[in-house]
Amino acid sequence: MATKYWLMKSEPDVFSIDDLAKSKNQTTYWDGVRNYQARNFIRDEMKIGDKVIFYHSNSKPPAAVGICEIVKEAYPDFTAFDPESPHYDPKSKKDNPAWMMVDVKLVMKFKNFVSIDIMRQNKKLKKMQLLQRGNRLSVMPITKDEFDEIVKMGG
DNA sequence: GCCAACGTTGGC
């Protein structure tokens, strides 16, 4: 199975790439995905070794900030079972979990963050779902070329 | 803080 490439959004106020860098083994579980399309990517397509662009949304400026890698494939997002969690979803049952998560490990933090503005200026990235109008998906596939281009700019 | 775009909910 060929390596796939992904882009995943996180609000840095909630969980930033620096938080990932400080995590044990620089690894974390990616909780809180509550969208079916994103869930399907996580559940059905993400494999160990896949590469991920870590993207800061709702930040100034929004930007691609680093690379991580899938180190554990889909398993139930336990935060959905916890009434105390902001991601609690009573519809997700332990015997039939609605939401899934993967574990990701930091590969590198970019020396230069690649802002959404810079990405928009790059013709090779024009087709990325991230840059399309009205895009709200928090987990999305990208091509190897797009991945490589962002890494090239991010250093 | 605003608001357009989108996904979800629920009445019918």
Next chain:
DNA sequence: GCCAACGTTGGC
């Protein structure tokens, strides 16, 4: 099954 109302996302 339609669709209006609502809540959320996320760039600006």
